[in-house]
Amino acid sequence: MRIGCVLVWIQRKESIGRHGKLFPISEVQHRVLSDGISMRRYVAEDQLPAASGGKAPQIDQAEWVEFQKEVESLLSACQKAGRRLVDAMWELRGEESGTPSGSVVGVSGISTPSDNGQDRRRRRRRRRHLQAQHRLVTKALSDATLARLRRDGPAALCRIEEMARLLSDSEDVRCGVGRVRMLFAEVSRAARRLEQLGERRRERLRALARLRALQ
Incomplete structure (x- = not known):
């Protein structure tokens, strides 16, 4: 499976810095998201779990x-x-x-x-x-x-x-x-x-x- 981009969900903005550099080996393209509005730009609401601001079942x-x-x-x-x-x-x-x-x-x-x-x-x-x-x-x-x-x-x-x-x-x-x-x-x-x-x-x-x- 070829991965074009990874979406990283982190609920609190202030916690982003604690994760350091993400994917240092593969250096795959990624987006760090911290709120439901940003996430819905990439994933339909009915496909998002409730924890990420969506309506999909867990x-x-x-x-x-x-x-x-x-x-x-x-x-x-x-x-x-x-x-x-x-x-x-x-x-x-x-x-x-x-x-x-x-x-x-x-x-x-x-x-x-x-x-x-x-x-x-x-x-x-x-x-x-x-x-x-x-x-x-x-x-x-x-x-x-x-x-x-x-x-x-x-x-x-x-x-x-x-x-x-x-x-x-x-x-x-x-x-x-x-x-x-x-x-x-x-x-x-x-x-x-x-x-x-x-x-x-x-x-x-x-x-x-x-x-x-x-x-």
């Missing part, structure tokens, strides 16, 4: 921080795995556009020469092409990040939803849950789609192998 800050950590971790894994799946899809599409010409695809998925002859060289090219596509799909689906996400993601999402129930009054918590649900579902759908594409290529390779065995 929430456990430690639980909120833990919730955000869980959300950021799962979002990061989803984004990383999603990018790799998209790359694989594009590469597979490029492979499809390079399908050997001069043949037509039958119902079984086997490329049959348009003149019905036994063109072995053409079939070998087709077989190598399918094998390359299958390796591409297998490599994408065996990616370590994707494998961990598919194994641990459902449990992580359940933890996030359980934590969110304890922080249900927080608008950003509700938004965080919605975002992580959507992204995890998108990655899951993309992975299943890639599995289906891989299975189709395996079936075509098996069909080619059966045809070859009959010759």
